[in-house]
Amino acid sequence: MTTIKRLHVIFKTHLDIGFTDLAERVLERYMTQFIPQALDLSEQLALEEGNVKFVWTTGSWLINEFLTTAQPEMRDRMEKAIRENRIVWHGLPFTTHRELMDAKLFEFGISLSRKLDERYGKKTIAAKMTDVTGHTIGMVPILERNNIQFLHLGANPVCKHPQVPPVFVWRAADGSELVVNYTNDYGTQLQIEGLEDALYFAYTGDNHGPPSIEDVRKLYALLQEKYPEATIMASTLDAFAEKILELKHQLPVITEEIGDSWIHGAASDPWKIARYRELLRLRDQWIDAGKLDPQSESYAVFCNRLMLVPEHTWGMNEHVYLLDYDHYSAANFAAARARDKVSEPRTDKYAYLSWPAKAERSYSMFESSWKEQRDYLDQALAALDDALAAEAGEAFERMKPGIEHFSENERVTLEVNECYDLGQFRVSFGSDGSINELVDSNGKLWADDEHRLGIYSYETFAKENYDRFFKEYVTNLKVHHRWADNDLGKPGLEYAEPRPEHKRYFPVVKSLYLIQKSDRSIVLAELKLPSFLYEQYGTPRKMTIAYTFLHTDSQIEVELHAMEKPACRLPESAWLSFVPLTDSPHHWKMEKLGARLSPLFVVKDGNRNMHSVENGIYYEGPEGSIALETLDAPVVCPGEPRLLQFDNSFAPLDGGFHFNLHNNVWGTNFAMWFEDEMKYRFRLTLLANRML
Incomplete structure (x- = not known):
């Protein structure tokens, strides 16, 4: 194997807009804690001599939101960090279920990084998505025409990941292509024969924020010991992409679709997804009729909020905010929901899943996280003028079910x-x-x-369906069963009465x-x-x-x-x-x-x-x-x-x-x-x- 001369360390945290808490609280934490902490850390290490530095990579949406909402002093600090390459964005806003988007909305998401590039004199050629295990080849032509040449896809570690090489060229039917690095976790090390540069992800978990300065120093020492001949450098996906693209001609080519093995989750809220799709169609009609200018601020805010619907987080973490493995059957569920207080589980078999649960849990709190996701539709409508918002309201009225009454003569x-x-x-x-x-x-x-x-x-x-699904799809249970059993299953289902079939x-x-x-x-x-x-x-x-x-x-x-x-x-x-x-x-x-x-x-x-x-x-x-x-x-x-x-x-x-x-x-x-x-x-x- 080629000796590594440069190890590109990518510091990143996984953004879930929700899951670990209500989405509103998660975003507040990023704006008031995590981003300021990242600025503090990068500033402190920038002042120190030596190679121990910190460069924080995020999706473009988070940086755009901070620049839009932060106080002037914090905005100035962020802009200084951007100019000094201490805070960087990649080419996508955040992780989404791409198949739920249309080309216009996907392109709008990419435009956030393009506009940041123009504003700060950058050139973004790399992008990343995390957690969702698969995506559609339909995005390749759109990414290529927006000069995204390298895509890192990090899959959830307990889900079957596509059988593809770790690095390959993904080529669409029209000939457009990009280099993809696929990993069976959020981000792992990548070393390729013939390349003196390697990639290393220093990840913190879901919404955990940046690491401490002590953790950064420990990581540098550990990596320097492991790669004594290499320069350990806080880097960017773009910098590594420039290196790996030199070997593009040697990489295997994949022309098949991959697809999203989590996509069934989109049908968990048909009401939300139907109205989201209606707004996508109305947007096109309004643009064609000259009622909505794609260059306007109204359009930008409308799409920005609408884009949050296919973002991959659709609610709170069940085994933290509900953790009820007793009340499945109709009568028991209705009673528990009315009581609205979750007691400690009586099913001893699944006691091992209770370790992260909140002491105070309720059905109404858990449900509120789904309503919060629906509220993105209202936020999108609020960006429109009164006439367009009224038109959307009329369209929503027509979507309500109900058969017109006809007389017997008709x-x-x-x-x-x-x-x-x-x-x-x-x-x-x-x-x-x-x-x-x-x-x-x-x-x-x-x-x-x-x-x-x-x-x-x-x-x-029935439970037998989940047993089969776990056998066919779920991986790494030896390591991750304490959360995977809940996330992908229905613990306690087998004890419901009448027994589900x-x-x-x-x-x-x-x-x-x-x-x-x-x-x-x-x-x-x-x-x-x-x-x-x-x-x-x-x-x-x-x-x-x-x-x-x-x-x-x-x-x-x-x-x-x-x-x-x-x-x-x-x-x-x-x-x-x-x-x-x-x-x-x-x-x-x-x-x-x-x-x-x-x-x-x-x-x-x-x-x-x-x-x-x-x-x-x-x-x-x-x-x-x-x-x-x-x-x-x-x-x-x-x-x-x-x-x-x-x-x-x-x-x-x-x-x-x-x-x-x-x-x-x-x-x-x-x-x-x-x-x-x-x-x-x-x-x-x-x-x-x-x-x-």
Whole structure:
């Protein structure tokens, strides 16, 4: 191995905007304690002789927030530290679930570092994300056109990390590329044959702030002893990137998608993610109409707040702020929530998980961290003028579920498994409310009994599901089980009464009727599930699927209205599935950050089971094309519904696409229960080619 001559030490702490406390308190701690401490430390060591120095690296958002909100004296100190390279930013604002973003919002995040570069005469070419185990190749073209050439990705140490080389060139379909360093922890040492420079991360934990001066001195002494011939230097990702880019031509090339194996967490709060997506669409409409200037301060604040929604922290740490392994079943959960005080756990089996728990814990405090995350939407709206804010408010009103009342004279009762001419299609509906036959005006069959459209299902989970998931996905338990068992599991679930089972349930049609309009035909299918599912679990008491068939084109609008959903702490999931009949199902593509990607082209131990899509799923085959757009629910499984499954297999795409409307299977960070009423909207456009 090449002798190391220079060891680039990157001092960093992991930013969770929340998790260790309410997000507001976390940010206050950074602004009033951690950043001033970093300034003090860097200033003190800068005055001392010798090579022991301190350079603190953060995402651009934190520095931008400090410069915006700090008092003049502290702002001056920060600017001096920036000019002297003692405080530095990398090319991204913070760690996000990239698949939840669109290209414009992602680009806005990068613009924070670009503007800081322009303001202070810097040139940022490196970026970093931490904790989230995987990301989409859709970001590569955007990063390249913003001159980000090196990306460090540090994965959570207890989650399967993608099977990729530690250093590689990640090349997108359009030829854009960047060098990636992947590690199976927040940041580890990197040494490459042929390179005299090595990389070393000096990390403090989640929201721990900078190290003490004693710890810095000890680290330098330790590293100098380990690398006696090397210069130990407090450095930056940019400085190391310049060195590693010299060997870019020697690195292996990866062209596959990786994906985000945490993405199912996005469906833990469907209300928030649906309104976030609505605001992204409205932003585009306002820009196109000249109502919102992308160069304005209003736009910048709007995007800044909106960007906090896909930030990877969605709530408090469960085993610190709740730690209740006794109250899972519906009655016990409702009583504990009403009591709003968590007592010491009675389940001795999991006593080892109680070490970090707060003495005073409550359900309301824990839930407030999820509301705080929703408040980012209000903060984004507050940046807009009154007219645009009112327009957004009207859009949100339209998102509320509820079926318009029609008189008996307006309604025509339909029978299941009977064909009807609706719009440009001949349609039949199954006993579960889905479309089980769909033929267009060219005679093309798009759905049959084996390939149905609009299938609702509700899934419950048991301890056996988590046992399998831990076997397939969770790593390093020997070291980290004291927190991983909670974060990725549901400790105590096996003691709930009645004992949870893994089952999938399908509704039956309670009523089916047609409303004819001058330009469209609307079919309403009222659905019914067994009553024990909303008494013991969390399925909505009232559900209706509305199908709208336009008379002038081949588009079908699908809405699922889900009302009176009880909060449920038992692990649950709801799905709406579309299984169109296609000749060449391998042609399906999903959209992420503007890129069309195949669900079948994902690396081993990337997420082959579940994705988040920007606008939808698209098919172009010899017989025609399909656009399956999802307005509100971005998380989707190709081939078959797969939660708590990580076996590296690809489900056959002939099995269609299964949108995860909601789940609460995570054990921490994301919302643990959900009780809002929802309307989930989809658009299906089917265009057949004339065939021989």
